[in-house]
Amino acid sequence: MTRKTLVFPAGTPLARTFLRLAESRGETVVGASSHSDDPCRSLYADWLTLPYLHAPDFDDALVEAVRAHRITALYCPHLWAWEYLRNKLPRLLPDVGLNEQHPLDTELRLFRESIARASAWPPGACDRRLPAMERAALLRHAETIPGASDDAKIDALCRIFATCPRGDLVEIGSFWGKSAFVLLRLAQLHDIGKLLCVDPWSNSDAGDQRESSDEIAAVRGRIDFQEAFEVFLVNLLPYARGDLNYLRLPADRALSRYGLSCSVSSEEFGETVYEGRLACLHVDGNHDYEFARRDIEQWGKLVIPGGWLIVDDYVWAFGDGPRRAADAFVERHRQALSENFIAGGALFLRLGGAIA
Numbered sequence: 001m002t003r004k005t006l007v008f009p010a011g012t013p014l015a016r017t018f019l020r021l022a023e024s025r026g027e028t029v030v031g032a033s034s035h036s037d038d039p040c041r042s043l044y045a046d047w048l049t050l051p052y053l054h055a056p057d058f059d060d061a062l063v064e065a066v067r068a069h070r071i072t073a074l075y076c077p078h079l080w081a082w083e084y085l086r087n088k089l090p091r092l093l094p095d096v097g098l099n100e101q102h103p104l105d106t107e108l109r110l111f112r113e114s115i116a117r118a119s120a121w122p123p124g125a126c127d128r129r130l131p132a133m134e135r136a137a138l139l140r141h142a143e144t145i146p147g148a149s150d151d152a153k154i155d156a157l158c159r160i161f162a163t164c165p166r167g168d169l170v171e172i173g174s175f176w177g178k179s180a181f182v183l184l185r186l187a188q189l190h191d192i193g194k195l196l197c198v199d200p201w202s203n204s205d206a207g208d209q210r211e212s213s214d215e216i217a218a219v220r221g222r223i224d225f226q227e228a229f230e231v232f233l234v235n236l237l238p239y240a241r242g243d244l245n246y247l248r249l250p251a252d253r254a255l256s257r258y259g260l261s262c263s264v265s266s267e268e269f270g271e272t273v274y275e276g277r278l279a280c281l282h283v284d285g286n287h288d289y290e291f292a293r294r295d296i297e298q299w300g301k302l303v304i305p306g307g308w309l310i311v312d313d314y315v316w317a318f319g320d321g322p323r324r325a326a327d328a329f330v331e332r333h334r335q336a337l338s339e340n341f342i343a344g345g346a347l348f349l350r351l352g353g354a355i356a
């Protein structure tokens with residue numbers, strides 16, 4: 001018999017996640033709710049209304065619905081309803097399975113992982129370590145934003161911010177805002193400075209990566225950059241609090257703009273006044289060699305002694321522009337560098353002195 005799952009109650013975030021996954025596996029799902037006007041109704045191809053859980057007719061209505069719709073399994077994302085069904089199902093519908101994991105554990109799994117990861121961090125030597133719960137909050141919220149920054153890179157960012165001087169932060173290439181969120185939150189927690197996100201969020205030539213492998217162009221062809229910009233706003237607006245703004249420009253044009261005035265205004269974030277000197281530069285824009293070289297050289301000159309320059313995708317399966325550009329920078333400015341390491345594929349460079 002083909003699998004057909006009744007999701008009850010069907011309107012919770014866990015229920016919607018279940019629906020998406022089941023649909024991607026080609027499974028049939030029927031949504032159910034006790035609210036006659038449940039707004040999630042339109043998400044489900046099949047829908048039915050059940051009485052409230054402790055109503056005298058709930059059990060009979062459930063059995064009837066399962067038989068009428070040939071349901072083979074039940075998915076219940078609701079803490080208390082799950083307890084009720086776990087007790088009742090063996091008697092009411094012995095052949096119909098129920099999700100085994102308690103919704104309590106499903107809801108808390110990602111929080112538990114973040115708290116465990118943050119608590120397991122080795123004690124650092126510096127005195128500016130974040131409290132474990134701030135680290136856990138950072139990890140958990142970062143996880144809700146899609147993007148390529150992995151755990152190793154986020155851990156490394158947390159480490160370097162503990163010794164970062166005061167100044168502006170600039171990110172070249174913000175896309176949906178995952179790394180921007182991490183930079184912003186760390187800058188706020190350590191009182192470093194304000195973040196400027198530079199990204200054209202457009203299909204223009206400035207973002208065209210001709211030297212990368214075919215998969216990069218294929219994905220780029222699918223991206224709606226206006227949507228990407230809106231996703232960035234959705235992710236960053238709740239956290240900005242006057243500490244973030246953006247220039248919707250390619251990195252070279254944004255540099256001229258940043259050089260002209262330290263004040264950046266936008267409709268969404270208002271006015272942000274920057275210091276004009278960089279404590280941290282994250283380069284993750286166009287990965288072709290010439291673009292990466294220009295971003296690193298031109299913006300890198302503004303990084304102050306003690307500050308950090310991060311070149312993302314230094315180790316990358318789809319091209320070598322960032323690596324060649326970063327290697328050329330290291331070669332030219334070796335004397336000015338005091339520290340370097342690779343984490344999560346990104347190269348982290350600390351400046352000991354000014355870049356000539």
Ligand SMILES: C[S@@+](CC[C@H](N)C(=O)[O-])C[C@H]1O[C@@H](n2cnc3c(N)ncnc32)[C@H](O)[C@@H]1O
Binds near residue numbers: 286
């Ligand atoms: C890999 S994504 C950035 C991902 C982001 N840093 C993260 O980790 O969440 C690259 C971004 O660079 C932007 N970009 C491409 N060319 C650029 C340029 N010339 N200047 C600035 N940004 C550019 C693209 O629009 C895209 O949003």
